Amino acid sequence: MRLSHTILVATILTGTALLVAASPRLGADQKAQKAAVATVGQAAPEFTLTGVDGKIYNLADYKGNTVVIEWICSSCPASGSGASSYWGSGTASKTVTEMKTADAGAVYLTIDSTKDGHQGKTSAEEGSAASAVISKAGxxxxxxxxxxGKIGHSYGAKTTPHIFIVNGTGTVAYIGAPTNDDGSTNYIVNAVTAIKAGKPVEPSTTKNKGCGVKYASK
Amino acid sequence: MDRFNSTVLAVYGTLIALAMGSTPPAQVVSTPAQAVAPASASLAPCLVATPDGATAVLIRFRIEPHWHLYWSNPGDSGAPPAIKLTLPAGWTSGVTIFPRPEILGTAEERNFGYQDSLDLLIPVFGPKSDAPSIAVEAKVDWLVCKTSCIMGRATLSEQVSISPDPKAPQSRSRALPVKLPDSVRATLEGSPTQGSLVLSGATKSFGTLPVSFIPDPMSGVEYLDGTGPYLSRQVGDVTTIRVPFSIEPKDAVDGPPRLRGLVLTGKRDVDPAFQVDLKPSDVPAVEK
Structure with missing residues (x-):
């Protein structure tokens, strides 16, 4: 009887201690749960993907370089379709050029997570169309x-465009939009410049806008 | 909802209807490649009243079936309509007022937006004058989506009258956000940069059930349980919504961070929506 009473008291005390210890960490735990997707300050999810050009791309191969990753879709008017889109307006091309000026070693990659069959195209056809949009932009x-969509989901990519910047140590340094609403502030170029200078990236997150990524069903 | 708010909404609805009047829209712009554009915009020929008594330019969108436009926080994807007004000298404009949005999409891709039609109000402020009208130009950009999206753009010009037109077709009614009732208390658990906003009050204070919160994040403010909606809990006669947040001041590129969003009551477009717009350091701590 005394033993079970002791166990009961110990259990209650331990449980209470755990609860007390856990309470102040509520926010941190919730953030950790969110870390199932790419999170600023955390290691970027690794990937190995095939490019439209047939080459294999590993994120790990770019250790030491800053990598800008953009989710793209050729048929989205915010991303690749039409004169006012990120690529069609020349903003993306200017960004890539200015990024290279800020850091010649920086790498710009796009990922197309569009499912097979969206707008009657296979994923490969959609990727080729995205590649054509980029070529047209010079x-x-x-x-x-x-x-x-596995890599898109692992990053938590929601829109096209949606930007993730990974620094040379493989840590996510920026997540969000390429520019502010009126295009007067280029978050990508600012982030690459800051990383190159060894300074903190500010802002490190912004609100992304654009079409939803057309994922295959999970 | 208190009587004042009900009255304001009723007056607002009437004035909107009157403002659109029998006069044809100033300009309707369509996407050339489409026989019927999925959305088009027009500029009302009269100013209208806002819930807080200001006057506003009204931009009305017509949206084709199955397409939608977006709230100021579009959710997981999308983009809200952007409006740039050009007004006569001495006139200025305020922040666009979005009506209560619908909750669209799925849990995986949640959006807040509008189907069928949307009226946006842009408050305008000018000098006292006997002039019957003012010249208004509105450059409007929007993203309209179904399974895919199309960008729309219009430049609308109109001599906008101060007096409403007495003949009017009715637009789909949507509640405009109004002040949170005094009987609903906002408190803070944790610190002003990491904690939970707690909105709590007698269930009858909220009026219609269910009650939920949808955030409208500023830069630098992250809502930790995702896009929303954040559902309320009812214990006894008290209804509470808890919204965990985190603030990174260095990411606040749009100015000092504030906790913003809407408390939605009921399920209909006309059911009241209460505006939340709080400076975290001004919110009192939860009483223990």
Whole structure:
């Protein structure tokens, strides 16, 4: 009887202690749960994807370089379709050029997570169309294919465009939009410049806008 | 909802209807490649009243079936309509007022937006004058989506009258956000940069059930349980919504961070929506 009483008291005390210890960490735990997707300050999810050009791209191969990753879709008017889109307006091309000026070693990649069948195209056809949009803008930037959406989901990519910047140590340094609403502030170029200078990236997160990524069903 | 708010909404609805009047829209712009554009915008020929008694330019969107436009926080994807007004010398404009949005999409991709039609109000402020009208130009950009999205753009010009037109077709009614009732208390658990906003009050204070919160994040403010909606809990006669947040001041590129969003009551577009717009350091701590 005394033993079970002792166990009961110990259990209550331990449980209470755990609850007390856990309470102040509520926010931190919730953030940790969110870390199932890419999070600023955490290691970037690794990926190995095939590009439209047939080459294999590993994030790990770019250790030491800053990597800008953009989710893209050729048929989205915020991303690749039409004169006012990120690529069609020339903003993306200017960004890539200015990024290279800020840091010649920085790498710009795009990932297309559009599912098979969206707008009657296979994922590969959509990726090729995205690549054509980039070429038309005068840039040579790889388009990596993610037809099952696994990498998109691992990053938490929601829109096209949606930008993730990974620093040379493989840590996520920025997540959000490429620019502010009127285009007067280029968050990508600012982030790459800050990383190159060894300074903190500010802002490190912004609100992304654009079409939803057309993922295959999970 | 208190009587004042009900009255304001009723007056607002009437004035909106009157403002659109029998006069044809100033300009309707369509996407050339489409036989029927998924959305088009027009500028009302009269100023209208806002819930707080200011006057506003009214931009009305017509939205084709199955397409939608977006609230100021579009949710997981999308973008809200952007409006840039050009007004006569001495006139200025305020922040666009979005009506209560619908909750669209799925739990995986949650959006807040509008189907069928949308009226946006842009408050305007000018000198006292006997002039019957003012010249208004509105450059309007919008993203309209179904399974895919299309960008729309219009430049609308109109001599906008101060007096409403007495003949009017009715637009789909949507509640405009009004002040949170005094009987609903906002308190803070944790610190002003990491904690939970707690909105609590007697269930009858909220009026219609269910009650939920949808955030309208400023830069630098992250709502930790995702896009929303944040559902209320009812214990006894008290209804409470708890909204965990985190603030990174260095990310606040749009000015000092504030906790913003809407408390939605009921399920209909006309059911009251209460505006939340709080400076975290001004919110009192939860009483223990």
């Amino acid at each position: 840039q040579s930037v790889p388009v990596l294919l993610d037809p099952d």
